[in-house]
Amino acid sequence: MNTLLGRRARVLAATTATVGLVLVAGCSSSDNGGGAKKTAAGGVELAKAGQLTTCTHLPYPPFQSEIDGKVQGFDVSLIDLVAKNLGVKQTILDTPFENFKTGAFLNSGQCDVAAAGMTITAERKKNVDFSDPYFDATQAVLVDKKSGITSLADVKAKGKKLGAQAQTTGEDYAKSKGYDPVSFESSDAVLNGLRTGQVQAVVIDYPVVQGWLKDKANADAFKVVDNLNTGEQYGFTVKKGNTKLLAAIDKALTDAKSDGTYQKLYEKWIGPYPASANASASPSAS
Helix, strand or coil: CHHHHCCCCEEEEECCCCCCCCCCCCCCECCCCCCCCEECHHHCEECECCEEEEEECCCECCCEEEECCEEECHHHHHHHHHHHHHCCEEEEEECCCHHHHHCHHHHCCCCCEECCCCECCHHHHCCEEECCCCEEEEEEEEEEHHHCCCCHHHHHHCCCCEEEECCCHHHHHHHHCCCCCEEECCHHHHHHHHHCCCCCEEEEEHHHHHHHCCCHHHHHHEEEEEEEEEEEEECCEEECCCHHHHHHHHHHHHHHHHHCHHHHHHHHHCCCCCHHHHHCCCCCCC
């Protein structure tokens, strides 16, 4: 979509437990002028001194969205843990989603890590390195209750319009099943398209739907008719070969699982903590 390609990047403040911290004692700088890299705890090189710069694509609640003027969410909270361990603060850069597939902003040094509810795929692994998976995701088929749609197959059978977010696995899944979905730039745009009647059904990540249906007005008008287990897992990404930052991310995920922090954040942002979530931050062999 042209609107997606032309979206201007924005820098936003993240809600982080480490705001105000600077590099920890003993951290050094390799600054020789210009855009030289800075070094944080553990020898991790950062794009900018004193901060872990995270690329994301807003909005994508409950993983990242602006709440009360600050970027908050499940992804934000997990990367906050990484930033804290590095002795720096997290800063968030809002960028087009397609950059996460190519690793463009990581390769150009504009971001250290990408966190955008991104599914781990073999194709994406060609361009970026993924962390251990941190979330198991399913795709929901959400419909207008007045549409008479009872399943994904029903969308085609009844000649209804299907929507999905551009450049996502949800869109890819719909296309693989023979659909030609209407593409929207963001998850909010997808849901607004359903709300305004541009489409009568959408394929979208189930956690997004969970949060959206907490609003009674939405729950009264829309419902989930299919929950598609596509075997997807989310991961954070870094520039290929950035092994030190990748190790720092994986350690933060492992520690959060062990000390109960992960479960607390899951319950805060996602909902009831399922037993299957215990495997979500385990190393992936794929």
